Amino acid sequence: MAIARIQVPSGVNPGDVVEIRVVIQHPMETGYRREQGQRVKRNAIHSLACKYDGSEVFRATLSTGVAANPYLRFFMRAKQTGDLDFWWLDDDDVEGTAKARLVVA
Amino acid sequence: MHRLLLFLLFFPTVLAAQRSGLDYSGDEVRRLQASDIENPGMLWVDQGERLFKQHCASCHASMKGVATRYPRREDGKAVTLEQKIRHQRPMQWESDELLALTAYVAHQSRGEKGSISIAENEIDKGRTEYFRRRGRMNLACTHCHDRHAGGKLGAETLSEGQPNGYPTYRLEWQKLGSLQRRLRACMFGLHAEVPAFGDDLLNELELYLAWRAKGLPIEAPAVRR
Numbered sequence: 079m080a081i082a083r084i085q086v087p088s089g090v091n092p093g094d095v096v097e098i099r100v101v102i103q104h105p106m107e108t109g110y111r112r113e114q115g116q117r118v119k120r121n122a123i124h125s126l127a128c129k130y131d132g133s134e135v136f137r138a139t140l141s142t143g144v145a146a147n148p149y150l151r152f153f154m155r156a157k158q159t160g161d162l163d164f165w166w167l168d169d170d171d172v173e174g175t176a177k178a179r180l181v182v183a
Numbered sequence: 184m185h186r187l188l189l190f191l192l193f194f195p196t197v198l199a200a201q202r203s204g205l206d207y208s209g210d211e212v213r214r215l216q217a218s219d220i221e222n223p224g225m226l227w228v229d230q231g232e233r234l235f236k237q238h239c240a241s242c243h244a245s246m247k248g249v250a251t252r253y254p255r256r257e258d259g260k261a262v263t264l265e266q267k268i269r270h271q272r273p274m275q276w277e278s279d280e281l282l283a284l285t286a287y288v289a290h291q292s293r294g295e296k297g298s299i300s301i302a303e304n305e306i307d308k309g310r311t312e313y314f315r316r317r318g319r320m321n322l323a324c325t326h327c328h329d330r331h332a333g334g335k336l337g338a339e340t341l342s343e344g345q346p347n348g349y350p351t352y353r354l355e356w357q358k359l360g361s362l363q364r365r366l367r368a369c370m371f372g373l374h375a376e377v378p379a380f381g382d383d384l385l386n387e388l389e390l391y392l393a394w395r396a397k398g399l400p401i402e403a404p405a406v407r408r
Contacts, residue, residue: 081226083225099220099221101220101221101223101226102226103223103226105357106357145357146357147223149221149223
Protein backbone atom coordinates (compact mmCIF):
# COMPACT_ATOMS: atom_id res chain seq x y z
CA MET A 79 0.00 0.00 0.00
CA ALA A 80 1.31 3.39 -0.96
CA ILE A 81 2.32 5.70 1.81
CA ALA A 82 2.37 9.45 1.33
CA ARG A 83 2.27 12.46 3.59
CA ILE A 84 0.42 15.53 2.40
CA GLN A 85 0.48 18.89 4.11
CA VAL A 86 -2.26 21.41 3.41
CA PRO A 87 -2.48 24.71 5.28
CA SER A 88 -5.35 25.49 7.64
CA GLY A 89 -7.26 28.74 8.08
CA VAL A 90 -7.53 29.35 4.34
CA ASN A 91 -9.84 31.99 2.85
CA PRO A 92 -11.29 31.86 -0.70
CA GLY A 93 -8.85 33.31 -3.21
CA ASP A 94 -5.76 32.62 -1.06
CA VAL A 95 -2.66 31.17 -2.72
CA VAL A 96 -1.76 28.08 -0.72
CA GLU A 97 1.30 25.86 -0.61
CA ILE A 98 0.72 22.11 -0.94
CA ARG A 99 3.50 19.75 0.06
CA VAL A 100 3.66 16.03 -0.53
CA VAL A 101 6.23 13.34 0.19
CA ILE A 102 5.81 9.82 -1.20
CA GLN A 103 7.49 6.62 -0.05
CA HIS A 104 9.18 5.20 -3.13
CA PRO A 105 12.69 3.79 -3.74
CA MET A 106 13.11 5.61 -7.11
CA GLU A 107 15.54 2.96 -8.31
CA THR A 108 17.78 4.29 -11.06
CA GLY A 109 18.55 0.92 -12.61
CA TYR A 110 22.27 1.51 -12.09
CA ARG A 111 22.52 0.37 -8.47
CA ARG A 112 23.82 -3.08 -7.65
CA GLU A 113 22.93 -5.27 -4.73
CA GLN A 114 25.06 -8.39 -4.14
CA GLY A 115 26.40 -8.11 -7.66
CA GLN A 116 22.94 -8.04 -9.25
CA ARG A 117 21.65 -4.96 -10.97
CA VAL A 118 18.51 -3.61 -9.30
CA LYS A 119 15.80 -3.05 -11.90
CA ARG A 120 14.89 0.51 -12.70
CA ASN A 121 11.72 1.58 -10.94
CA ALA A 122 10.89 5.24 -10.59
CA ILE A 123 7.69 7.24 -10.41
CA HIS A 124 7.38 8.82 -13.84
CA SER A 125 4.03 10.62 -13.64
CA LEU A 126 2.25 12.39 -10.85
CA ALA A 127 -0.88 14.49 -10.89
CA CYS A 128 -3.09 16.25 -8.39
CA LYS A 129 -6.76 17.03 -8.76
CA TYR A 130 -8.46 19.69 -6.68
CA ASP A 131 -12.19 19.28 -6.40
CA GLY A 132 -12.22 17.12 -9.53
CA SER A 133 -10.08 19.21 -11.87
CA GLU A 134 -6.34 18.83 -12.39
CA VAL A 135 -4.22 21.58 -10.84
CA PHE A 136 -0.74 20.05 -10.91
CA ARG A 137 1.14 17.51 -13.01
CA ALA A 138 4.77 16.48 -12.83
CA THR A 139 7.06 14.25 -14.83
CA LEU A 140 9.68 12.61 -12.66
CA SER A 141 12.70 10.56 -13.58
CA THR A 142 15.56 8.66 -12.01
CA GLY A 143 17.35 11.93 -11.25
CA VAL A 144 14.90 12.47 -8.39
CA ALA A 145 15.98 11.15 -4.99
CA ALA A 146 14.15 8.33 -3.24
CA ASN A 147 10.97 9.27 -1.38
CA PRO A 148 10.33 12.31 -3.58
CA TYR A 149 9.19 15.53 -1.96
CA LEU A 150 7.24 18.01 -4.06
CA ARG A 151 5.53 21.28 -3.36
CA PHE A 152 3.45 23.60 -5.44
CA PHE A 153 1.21 26.61 -5.08
CA MET A 154 -2.40 26.95 -6.13
CA ARG A 155 -5.34 29.25 -5.57
CA ALA A 156 -7.95 28.00 -3.10
CA LYS A 157 -11.57 28.41 -4.19
CA GLN A 158 -13.77 26.26 -1.99
CA THR A 159 -13.45 23.34 0.37
CA GLY A 160 -12.50 20.24 -1.57
CA ASP A 161 -10.38 17.13 -1.79
CA LEU A 162 -6.87 17.05 -3.18
CA ASP A 163 -6.52 13.74 -4.99
CA PHE A 164 -2.95 12.70 -5.76
CA TRP A 165 -2.24 9.99 -8.26
CA TRP A 166 1.08 8.60 -9.48
CA LEU A 167 2.43 5.80 -11.62
CA ASP A 168 5.83 4.09 -11.57
CA ASP A 169 7.85 1.99 -14.03
CA ASP A 170 6.35 -1.22 -12.63
CA ASP A 171 2.93 0.17 -13.55
CA VAL A 172 2.03 0.35 -9.89
CA GLU A 173 -0.39 3.14 -9.20
CA GLY A 174 -0.51 5.08 -5.98
CA THR A 175 -3.10 7.43 -4.61
CA ALA A 176 -3.39 9.72 -1.62
CA LYS A 177 -5.97 12.18 -0.51
CA ALA A 178 -6.17 15.26 1.70
CA ARG A 179 -8.94 17.74 2.36
CA LEU A 180 -8.43 21.45 1.92
CA VAL A 181 -10.85 23.36 4.13
CA VAL A 182 -11.68 26.87 2.93
CA ALA A 183 -13.54 29.12 5.33
CA MET B 184 49.16 23.63 36.08
CA HIS B 185 51.35 21.96 33.53
CA ARG B 186 49.71 18.64 34.24
CA LEU B 187 46.24 20.08 33.88
CA LEU B 188 47.19 21.53 30.51
CA LEU B 189 48.41 18.16 29.33
CA PHE B 190 45.20 16.57 30.52
CA LEU B 191 43.11 19.10 28.62
CA LEU B 192 45.20 18.50 25.53
CA PHE B 193 44.77 14.75 25.50
CA PHE B 194 41.28 14.25 26.83
CA PRO B 195 39.17 16.98 25.29
CA THR B 196 36.20 14.70 24.64
CA VAL B 197 36.21 13.28 28.14
CA LEU B 198 35.49 16.69 29.59
CA ALA B 199 32.97 17.91 27.05
CA ALA B 200 29.31 16.85 27.24
CA GLN B 201 28.21 14.45 24.50
CA ARG B 202 27.01 15.96 21.26
CA SER B 203 24.38 14.45 19.03
CA GLY B 204 25.27 13.72 15.41
CA LEU B 205 22.90 16.57 14.56
CA ASP B 206 25.48 19.03 15.91
CA TYR B 207 27.91 17.85 13.26
CA SER B 208 25.38 18.05 10.42
CA GLY B 209 24.96 20.81 7.89
CA ASP B 210 22.04 23.25 7.69
CA GLU B 211 20.18 21.32 4.98
CA VAL B 212 20.22 18.11 7.01
CA ARG B 213 19.06 19.95 10.13
CA ARG B 214 16.20 21.51 8.22
CA LEU B 215 15.16 18.15 6.83
CA GLN B 216 15.09 16.62 10.29
CA ALA B 217 13.29 19.55 11.91
CA SER B 218 10.31 19.55 9.54
CA ASP B 219 7.90 16.66 9.98
CA ILE B 220 6.69 16.94 6.41
CA GLU B 221 10.14 17.15 4.79
CA ASN B 222 11.71 14.48 7.00
CA PRO B 223 11.33 11.30 4.89
CA GLY B 224 11.72 9.17 8.02
CA MET B 225 8.19 10.19 9.01
CA LEU B 226 6.88 7.97 6.20
CA TRP B 227 8.06 4.97 8.20
CA VAL B 228 6.54 6.37 11.37
CA ASP B 229 3.19 6.55 9.57
CA GLN B 230 3.60 3.01 8.30
CA GLY B 231 4.59 1.89 11.79
CA GLU B 232 1.50 3.45 13.30
CA ARG B 233 -0.66 1.46 10.92
CA LEU B 234 1.19 -1.79 11.68
CA PHE B 235 1.09 -1.12 15.41
CA LYS B 236 -2.69 -0.72 15.37
CA GLN B 237 -2.97 -3.91 13.36
CA HIS B 238 -0.59 -6.20 15.26
CA CYS B 239 0.35 -4.70 18.62
CA ALA B 240 -2.46 -2.51 19.91
CA SER B 241 -4.45 -5.42 21.31
CA CYS B 242 -1.84 -5.78 24.10
CA HIS B 243 0.11 -2.52 24.10
CA ALA B 244 -1.13 1.01 24.61
CA SER B 245 1.27 3.94 24.63
CA MET B 246 4.94 3.26 23.87
CA LYS B 247 6.01 6.65 25.20
CA GLY B 248 9.41 6.55 26.88
CA VAL B 249 10.10 2.94 25.95
CA ALA B 250 12.90 3.80 23.53
CA THR B 251 14.78 5.66 26.29
CA ARG B 252 15.15 2.39 28.22
CA TYR B 253 16.56 0.25 25.39
CA PRO B 254 18.72 -1.74 24.83
CA ARG B 255 18.51 -3.55 28.14
CA ARG B 256 19.68 -6.78 29.65
CA GLU B 257 17.31 -9.73 29.82
CA ASP B 258 18.49 -13.09 31.19
CA GLY B 259 22.08 -11.98 30.75
CA LYS B 260 21.61 -11.06 27.08
CA ALA B 261 21.64 -7.59 25.60
CA VAL B 262 18.26 -7.00 23.95
CA THR B 263 17.79 -4.16 21.50
CA LEU B 264 14.56 -2.35 20.70
CA GLU B 265 14.34 -4.09 17.31
CA GLN B 266 14.75 -7.49 18.94
CA LYS B 267 12.06 -6.73 21.49
CA ILE B 268 9.67 -5.60 18.76
CA ARG B 269 10.24 -8.92 16.97
CA HIS B 270 9.08 -10.87 20.05
CA GLN B 271 5.77 -12.03 18.54
CA ARG B 272 6.35 -11.90 14.80
CA PRO B 273 9.81 -12.78 13.50
CA MET B 274 10.16 -9.96 10.98
CA GLN B 275 13.20 -9.78 8.71
CA TRP B 276 16.05 -7.57 9.88
CA GLU B 277 16.04 -4.25 8.04
CA SER B 278 12.64 -4.98 6.52
CA ASP B 279 10.43 -1.92 6.08
CA GLU B 280 7.99 -3.56 8.51
CA LEU B 281 10.49 -3.82 11.37
CA LEU B 282 12.03 -0.42 10.66
CA ALA B 283 8.59 1.16 10.57
CA LEU B 284 7.54 -0.31 13.91
CA THR B 285 10.85 0.64 15.51
CA ALA B 286 10.60 4.16 14.14
CA TYR B 287 7.03 4.47 15.40
CA VAL B 288 7.96 3.30 18.90
CA ALA B 289 11.13 5.41 19.06
CA HIS B 290 9.32 8.46 17.71
CA GLN B 291 6.99 8.42 20.71
CA SER B 292 9.99 9.11 22.94
CA ARG B 293 11.26 11.95 20.78
CA GLY B 294 12.78 14.68 22.92
CA GLU B 295 13.02 12.45 25.99
CA LYS B 296 16.47 11.78 27.32
CA GLY B 297 18.05 8.36 27.00
CA SER B 298 18.07 6.84 30.47
CA ILE B 299 18.90 3.14 30.45
CA SER B 300 19.32 1.90 33.99
CA ILE B 301 22.13 -0.58 34.06
CA ALA B 302 25.03 -1.30 36.36
CA GLU B 303 28.39 -0.11 35.13
CA ASN B 304 29.86 -3.64 35.00
CA GLU B 305 27.06 -4.77 32.67
CA ILE B 306 28.35 -2.66 29.80
CA ASP B 307 31.86 -4.09 30.03
CA LYS B 308 31.45 -6.42 27.04
CA GLY B 309 30.32 -3.62 24.76
CA ARG B 310 32.94 -1.25 26.08
CA THR B 311 35.67 -3.78 25.37
CA GLU B 312 34.44 -4.07 21.79
CA TYR B 313 34.30 -0.29 21.48
CA PHE B 314 37.96 -0.01 22.40
CA ARG B 315 39.11 -3.11 20.49
CA ARG B 316 41.12 -2.56 17.34
CA ARG B 317 39.67 -4.47 14.39
CA GLY B 318 40.02 -5.08 10.67
CA ARG B 319 42.83 -4.36 8.29
CA MET B 320 42.62 -0.69 9.27
CA ASN B 321 43.43 -1.80 12.80
CA LEU B 322 41.25 0.89 14.34
CA ALA B 323 38.79 0.85 17.20
CA CYS B 324 35.56 2.87 17.42
CA THR B 325 37.22 5.20 19.90
CA HIS B 326 39.93 6.31 17.47
CA CYS B 327 37.47 8.10 15.21
CA HIS B 328 34.50 8.78 17.46
CA ASP B 329 36.27 9.97 20.61
CA ARG B 330 39.68 11.21 19.57
CA HIS B 331 38.73 12.70 16.22
CA ALA B 332 35.06 13.63 16.58
CA GLY B 333 34.55 16.85 14.64
CA GLY B 334 37.51 16.04 12.40
CA LYS B 335 37.33 14.93 8.79
CA LEU B 336 37.32 11.50 7.19
CA GLY B 337 37.60 12.34 3.53
CA ALA B 338 34.86 14.89 2.94
CA GLU B 339 32.71 13.69 5.84
CA THR B 340 32.72 15.12 9.34
CA LEU B 341 33.26 12.51 12.02
CA SER B 342 30.65 12.56 14.74
CA GLU B 343 30.79 11.07 18.19
CA GLY B 344 28.84 8.09 16.95
CA GLN B 345 25.88 8.67 19.24
CA PRO B 346 22.90 6.32 18.74
CA ASN B 347 20.10 8.71 19.82
CA GLY B 348 18.70 9.30 16.32
CA TYR B 349 18.14 5.68 15.26
CA PRO B 350 16.40 4.40 13.26
CA THR B 351 17.78 7.15 11.04
CA TYR B 352 17.08 8.25 7.49
CA ARG B 353 20.47 8.39 5.84
CA LEU B 354 20.75 10.20 2.55
CA GLU B 355 23.44 7.72 1.55
CA TRP B 356 21.01 4.83 2.02
CA GLN B 357 18.05 6.71 0.55
CA LYS B 358 15.92 5.07 3.22
CA LEU B 359 15.53 4.46 6.92
CA GLY B 360 18.07 2.15 8.55
CA SER B 361 18.83 0.69 11.95
CA LEU B 362 21.78 1.35 14.22
CA GLN B 363 23.08 -2.12 13.46
CA ARG B 364 23.16 -1.33 9.76
CA ARG B 365 25.25 1.71 10.61
CA LEU B 366 27.58 -0.29 12.86
CA ARG B 367 28.02 -2.90 10.14
CA ALA B 368 28.90 -0.13 7.67
CA CYS B 369 31.65 1.06 10.03
CA MET B 370 33.04 -2.48 10.33
CA PHE B 371 32.96 -2.88 6.56
CA GLY B 372 34.90 0.37 6.27
CA LEU B 373 37.52 -0.98 8.64
CA HIS B 374 37.85 -4.10 6.49
CA ALA B 375 36.82 -6.10 9.53
CA GLU B 376 34.61 -9.13 9.71
CA VAL B 377 31.03 -7.85 9.55
CA PRO B 378 28.76 -9.50 12.14
CA ALA B 379 25.24 -10.57 11.17
CA PHE B 380 22.20 -8.54 12.25
CA GLY B 381 21.24 -9.43 15.79
CA ASP B 382 24.71 -10.74 16.58
CA ASP B 383 25.67 -10.56 20.24
CA LEU B 384 28.62 -8.32 19.45
CA LEU B 385 26.39 -5.70 17.84
CA ASN B 386 23.84 -5.95 20.66
CA GLU B 387 26.50 -5.45 23.32
CA LEU B 388 27.97 -2.56 21.38
CA GLU B 389 24.53 -1.00 21.08
CA LEU B 390 24.04 -1.36 24.82
CA TYR B 391 27.34 0.36 25.53
CA LEU B 392 26.52 3.16 23.07
CA ALA B 393 23.16 3.74 24.75
CA TRP B 394 24.91 3.95 28.12
CA ARG B 395 27.44 6.36 26.64
CA ALA B 396 24.64 8.50 25.16
CA LYS B 397 22.71 8.77 28.43
CA GLY B 398 21.15 12.21 28.68
CA LEU B 399 20.98 12.86 24.94
CA PRO B 400 17.41 13.37 23.71
CA ILE B 401 15.93 10.78 21.34
CA GLU B 402 15.69 12.24 17.82
CA ALA B 403 14.16 9.33 15.93
CA PRO B 404 13.65 9.39 13.04
CA ALA B 405 16.77 11.51 12.58
CA VAL B 406 18.22 12.55 9.22
CA ARG B 407 21.92 12.18 8.52
CA ARG B 408 24.17 12.18 5.49
